[in-house]
Amino acid sequence: MMELTRKGEYAIRGIIYLARLKPGSVALISEIAESTGVPQTFLAKILQSFAKIGLVNSFRGTGGGFVLGRPPAKITLLEVVEAVEGPIMPNRCMMDESGCEFSRTCLVHPVWREVQSKVVQILGSVTIEELSKGE
Amino acid sequence: MMELTRKGEYAIRGIIYLARLKPGSVALISEIAESTGVPQTFLAKILQSFAKIGLVNSFRGTGGGFVLGRPPAKITLLEVVEAVEGPIMPNRCMMDESGCEFSRTCLVHPVWREVQSKVVQILGSVTIEELSKGE
DNA sequence: CTATAAAAGACAAAATCGGTCTTAAAGGGC
DNA sequence: GCCCTTTAAGACCGATTTTGTCTTTTATAG
Ligand code: SF4
Ligand code: SF4
Numbered sequence: 001m002m003e004l005t006r007k008g009e010y011a012i013r014g015i016i017y018l019a020r021l022k023p024g025s026v027a028l029i030s031e032i033a034e035s036t037g038v039p040q041t042f043l044a045k046i047l048q049s050f051a052k053i054g055l056v057n058s059f060r061g062t063g064g065g066f067v068l069g070r071p072p073a074k075i076t077l078l079e080v081v082e083a084v085e086g087p088i089m090p091n092r093c094m095m096d097e098s099g100c101e102f103s104r105t106c107l108v109h110p111v112w113r114e115v116q117s118k119v120v121q122i123l124g125s126v127t128i129e130e131l132s133k134g135e
Numbered sequence: 136m137m138e139l140t141r142k143g144e145y146a147i148r149g150i151i152y153l154a155r156l157k158p159g160s161v162a163l164i165s166e167i168a169e170s171t172g173v174p175q176t177f178l179a180k181i182l183q184s185f186a187k188i189g190l191v192n193s194f195r196g197t198g199g200g201f202v203l204g205r206p207p208a209k210i211t212l213l214e215v216v217e218a219v220e221g222p223i224m225p226n227r228c229m230m231d232e233s234g235c236e237f238s239r240t241c242l243v244h245p246v247w248r249e250v251q252s253k254v255v256q257i258l259g260s261v262t263i264e265e266l267s268k269g270e
Numbered sequence: 271c272t273a274t275a276a277a278a279g280a281c282a283a284a285a286t287c288g289g290t291c292t293t294a295a296a297g298g299g300c
Numbered sequence: 301g302c303c304c305t306t307t308a309a310g311a312c313c314g315a316t317t318t319t320g321t322c323t324t325t326t327a328t329a330g
């Protein structure tokens with residue numbers, strides 16, 4: 001249960017790589033992929049989707065590449081994870097009320113809500129900047 | 136991310152149903168399945184696997200059926216979930232050290248460990264007895 | 271105009287999910 | 301010993317998701 005997919009893992013590695021870039025420089029997808037050990041075309045897809053939501057900026061052509069869309073201190077791990085995996089949802093019954101006929105009386109439901117909020121809290125309190133500090 | 140499978144959800148429903156049984160009585164798989172809204176043959180598989188690990192006891196033939204293997208106060212939600220879904224593992228790098236070449240220096244790793252321990256703590260502190268109290 | 275690099279989208283193998291179906295085995299009542 | 305009931309075991313299966321690849325297009329710098 002609760003396993004991050006490779007896509008999620010790769011996304012985090014890519015974002016952290018970009019956070020470590022020295023200011024003003026851009027990174028080629030080939031460079032990021034090799035350095036993080038991620039299949040290049042797969043990572044490209046992920047970063048493209050990030051570009052669409054503004055999490056990263058991208059430039060085409062000679063001298064192009066990727067940079068973060070915001071300072072790493074303003075990006076949380078939660079944001080990155082949810083951008084690729086969707087919202088943190090320990091159980092289906094959390095998204096829509098009508099998901100489960102028992103949801104009104106169910107005592108398990110609140111437990112899943114607690115799990116959800118704890119995970120959101122943990123991941124939301126970690127910034128990409130912190131994660132990029134190590135060597 | 137982090138979604139309980141139907142199998143996990145069904146397992147919980149089945150166990151709670153058994154916990155509500157009045158002492159001394161057994162439940163037919165057909166009865167449990169209908170009452171919890173779970174496909175019967177699928178639930179049978181789940182409970183069979185539970186019988187193997189002693190979480191429930193089963194009896195064949197006339198008058199047979201399922202009962203809990205232990206008092207519901209001694210069964211945690213964590214146990215039930217892990218029995219069907221495997222251990223709580225937010226990321227692959229948690230199971231074996233050799234899972235990731237970066238694990239020694241990685242700053243994300245500890246975050247996943249925190250998530251893991253929090254979830255284990257929450258699910259481990261809820262007993263099936265508590266969950267079966269409602270109507 | 272050309273070389274470069276990301277964007278877009280079709281394709282697909284493999285794994286996992288969410289079951290079903292059939293046959294066997296065990297136990298109770300007669 | 302013979303049914304009837306009920307779980308056990310295992311083969312099987314379609315749908316979906318994961319984890320990518322490949323090809324073509326578009327934008328840009330020089
Ligand atoms: S039974 Fe409870 S926990 Fe399960 S899906 Fe319904 S509301 Fe959620
Ligand atoms: S990079 Fe860090 S979080 Fe990702 S798999 Fe490796 S150790 Fe785990």
